[in-house]
Amino acid sequence: MATAPPPKSQHVGAAVAEKATSHVAQYSPDEKWAERSRKAMQDAITNPPADAYAGRSVKNTGNLAIAFRSLNEILVRNKVRQTVRMTERHEKKGTKRRRLQSERWRKQFSNEVRKKVQLVIKIRNRGA
Numbered sequence: 001m002a003t004a005p006p007p008k009s010q011h012v013g014a015a016v017a018e019k020a021t022s023h024v025a026q027y028s029p030d031e032k033w034a035e036r037s038r039k040a041m042q043d044a045i046t047n048p049p050a051d052a053y054a055g056r057s058v059k060n061t062g063n064l065a066i067a068f069r070s071l072n073e074i075l076v077r078n079k080v081r082q083t084v085r086m087t088e089r090h091e092k093k094g095t096k097r098r099r100l101q102s103e104r105w106r107k108q109f110s111n112e113v114r115k116k117v118q119l120v121i122k123i124r125n126r127g128a
Helices: 012-022 029-046 064-077 080-087 093-126
Strands: none
Touching: 064 080
């Protein structure tokens, strides 16, 4: 005993579809093209493509010292000066390998020391 589907006027999906498309204006292909072109142009103006200066730019809001300080923080975080210094002269393959290994070890060691110091401070704060 199969039942027939309800008429279209009673179908829930049809009502939702009618409601969703009733407020949408019908545009011609030329109008759609013009609108999308306008949006693309606006996006291109507000969001320029990334370049070498994209992450290293700071807006100056009137106080030059604050702008320079924030730019310096960005440069230090990205290790720009260190990279420039390292690329001034050629570094042999073995020397570079040893330097990178040393840097990794120093970073790991300082991280472990930092954890131990935090643990000691935590234990002292408990009153032990």
